[in-house]
Amino acid sequence: MKLPRVYQTEAIIIKRIKLGEADRILTLFTPDYGKLKAVAKGTRRTKSKMGGHVELLTHSSLLLARGRNLDIVTQAQTINSFMALKENLKRMSCGLYISELVDSFTEEHIENRDIFSLFLDTLHHLSEAKNNDIALRYFELRLLDYSGYRPQLQKCANCNSPIKPIANYFSSSQGGVLCTECGYQEPPSRTLSLNALKVLRLWQNCDFTTASRVNINPELALELEQTLRDYIKYLLEKQVKSTAWLDRLK
Amino acid sequence: MPTAEPIARLIEEFSKLPGIGPKSAQRLTYYLLQTPAEKTEALAKAILELKQNLSLCCVCFNITDTAPCVICRDTERDHSKICIVEEPADILPLERTKKYQGVYHVLHGVIAPSDGIGPDELKIKELMARLGDGSVTEVILATNPNTEGEATAMYLQTLIAPLNIRITRLARGLPYGADLEYADDVTLTRALEGRQEM
Numbered sequence: 118m119k120l121p122r123v124y125q126t127e128a129i130i131i132k133r134i135k136l137g138e139a140d141r142i143l144t145l146f147t148p149d150y151g152k153l154k155a156v157a158k159g160t161r162r163t164k165s166k167m168g169g170h171v172e173l174l175t176h177s178s179l180l181l182a183r184g185r186n187l188d189i190v191t192q193a194q195t196i197n198s199f200m201a202l203k204e205n206l207k208r209m210s211c212g213l214y215i216s217e218l219v220d221s222f223t224e225e226h227i228e229n230r231d232i233f234s235l236f237l238d239t240l241h242h243l244s245e246a247k248n249n250d251i252a253l254r255y256f257e258l259r260l261l262d263y264s265g266y267r268p269q270l271q272k273c274a275n276c277n278s279p280i281k282p283i284a285n286y287f288s289s290s291q292g293g294v295l296c297t298e299c300g301y302q303e304p305p306s307r308t309l310s311l312n313a314l315k316v317l318r319l320w321q322n323c324d325f326t327t328a329s330r331v332n333i334n335p336e337l338a339l340e341l342e343q344t345l346r347d348y349i350k351y352l353l354e355k356q357v358k359s360t361a362w363l364d365r366l367k
Numbered sequence: 368m369p370t371a372e373p374i375a376r377l378i379e380e381f382s383k384l385p386g387i388g389p390k391s392a393q394r395l396t397y398y399l400l401q402t403p404a405e406k407t408e409a410l411a412k413a414i415l416e417l418k419q420n421l422s423l424c425c426v427c428f429n430i431t432d433t434a435p436c437v438i439c440r441d442t443e444r445d446h447s448k449i450c451i452v453e454e455p456a457d458i459l460p461l462e463r464t465k466k467y468q469g470v471y472h473v474l475h476g477v478i479a480p481s482d483g484i485g486p487d488e489l490k491i492k493e494l495m496a497r498l499g500d501g502s503v504t505e506v507i508l509a510t511n512p513n514t515e516g517e518a519t520a521m522y523l524q525t526l527i528a529p530l531n532i533r534i535t536r537l538a539r540g541l542p543y544g545a546d547l548e549y550a551d552d553v554t555l556t557r558a559l560e561g562r563q564e565m
Binding site for chain 2: 138163166168169172173195200205206209214216217358359363365
């Protein structure tokens with residue numbers, strides 16, 4: 118089938134780099150085409166018709182024309198500009214962090230509707246939530262799920278034996294929780310408290326409303342953050358750059 | 368057809384410039400070949416001097432051939448107002464308005480977490496040092512009105528607020544000659560918020 122010359126899609130803008138005098142290359146995350154790059158011409162000019170509609174962290178409806186290398190954005194209309202998110206430094210930084218995660222975990226032109234709705238929902242949660250930490254951790258855990266890296270939390274990821282209700286271990290390389298014996302034998306794994314395990318198990322299987330009802334003390338929040346951050350770093354084989362900035366804002 | 372070595376070399380150098388492809392590079396080279404020698408020498412000299420004599424101003428970090436730069440040395444200007452911009456190129460349009468009499472501070476970038484650019488990569492420490500002596504009464508945040516520019520402005524606000532200095536941000540709204548039909552809702556919201564009595 119011949120592809121149409123122009124096509125319409127909604128998208129969240131996750132990255133922008135400058136191109137030439139007044140153009141930008143946008144990285145878009147769309148429900149139908151997954152991640153894709155497109156040129157937005159003239160958007161750096163003050164009087165650009167599209168400028169504000171293709172800002173970072175904006176949910177827009179776009180019309181794209183197929184180009185030889187990159188497609189070209191020909192029309193843009195904002196669906197949601199997430200103003201509440203952008204007016205607060207902390208929230209905006211969280212938004213930029215999840216964009217970087219989406220960018221790192223996805224490949225171009227591979228559709229993933231689950232990640233798209235998770236991303237969009239999380240931007241809404243971040244705009245409203247008092248506690249950004251839960252929204253971020255829930256997002257990370259779900260993103261791992263939808264990208265095929267769901268951590269094994271029900272039984273030992275090494276020996277398959279049931280997990281006892283005590284402090285266990287979490288291994289990034291095994292992709293899940295380890296029983297006390299296996300964890301002891303694998304030094305790079307970190308201890309995982311029973312509470313942390315319970316919270317992760319719950320979040321893996323519930324919606325955000327339920328997830329946000331969990332009461333998390335600062336110590337547990339830090340443990341969850343470190344565990345997921347280590348696992349993500351292991352999978353991506355690099356540090357997520359925005360984390361340095363998030364740490365600084367704390 | 369083999370090209371003479373100097374011509375080929377210049378074509379190659381030109382095509383490294385932004386926006387210039389091999390064809391334009393060729394045209395420029397052959398154009399220069401026809402122009403009188405004194406004109407090409409003037410061009411070559413201008414290019415050489417670009418790097419030789421320029422450095423960053425020790426006060427505002429604008430690009431300058433004197434230390435400190437012309438703007439920072441000017442005693443007629445109001446040194447109690449500092450306008451903070453992202454890049455040296457942003458000073459030019461502001462100066463063209465002839466409406467601003469204060470001085471500048473160039474950050475040389477914006478906070479971009481996903482590129483790993485934080486406050487330490489920008490001239491923020493230097494800005495805070497400038498603000499420390501109490502002679503500055505107003506700071507005008509003129510970073511670009513986009514996500515990263517706003518983030519930088521908000522971060523600077525948190526740093527400067529305790530110093531009891533007036534902090535202002537360039538107005539955000541509709542550009543002159545624009546069309547309401549195409550305005551996005553962030554711009555329009557700001558324009559409504561900032562509407563003025565006529």
